[in-house]
């Protein structure tokens with residue numbers, strides 16, 4: 156089992172803020188979009204009274220609203236205030252840093268290039284901080300059709316891979332006179348990936364646990380799959396197929412930043428059951444640290 160599993164700092168902070176809000180008296184409590192990309196946790200918080208809404212227009216005066224770790228654009232903040240809602244801001248500080256750096260580059264006159272997934276909420280929010288046209292790229296291959304000026308500023312969605320940011324920077328440098336890069340990739344994502352990649356080299360089956368809508372879980376899976384084809388993304392223990400475990404002697408488990416410890420424990424429990432059925436003995440468990 157990878158040591159760096161469970162909620163990352165930003166998700167833990169958002170979860171704590173939301174949970175505390177459910178425990179105090181106040182107006183109806185909402186989160187703007189699912190608080191984190193994990194259906195089990197969203198369901199658990201719903202049971203505590205946190206309801207998911209999709210926009211500020213669903214709020215009334217005196218309601219409380221949690222802004223999730225991806226943050227929201229200045230325009231949405233304004234709309235929340237106009238509705239008279241009490242805002243609980245759980246924007247992750249790493250996401251805030253990316254917002255600040257993008258704004259800074261734009262103010263200093265750079266053509267901003269943003270490495271990220273255009274459809275992801277964090278990228279959409281980042282675009283909300285820009286006054287001019289930011290060019291969003293998914294990876295180095297998008298650069299071939301990209302027309303940029305001579306002064307380019309490069310930032311990244313927090314959950315991208317450093318190696319991809321590096322590749323993009325290497326290609327851009329030959330096209331422009333000036334390239335300013337801010338590494339806005341969050342440390343938690345980078346460390347977790349590093350440990351997972353090491354694990355993919357050492358085991359013969361790797362399970363990556365996390366919501367299907369979690370960008371960092373998908374990226375962990377993709378990266379590990381490049382090393383170990385027997386890498387599978389699962390949301391819960393029921394998805395573990397017996398056939399995967401057949402003839403495997405070392406099984407690795409890692410998880411995305413929004414996967415709670417209890418889901419990981421359930422997965423470990425299920426692996427123990429499956430291995431026990433196969434061999435009539437409990438597997439040994441070790442923790443891989445970076």
Ligand code: F3S
Pocket residue numbers: 163164165166224247248249250313314341342343344371412
């Ligand atoms: Fe924040 Fe990084 Fe988590 S950006 S929400 S600490 S994955």
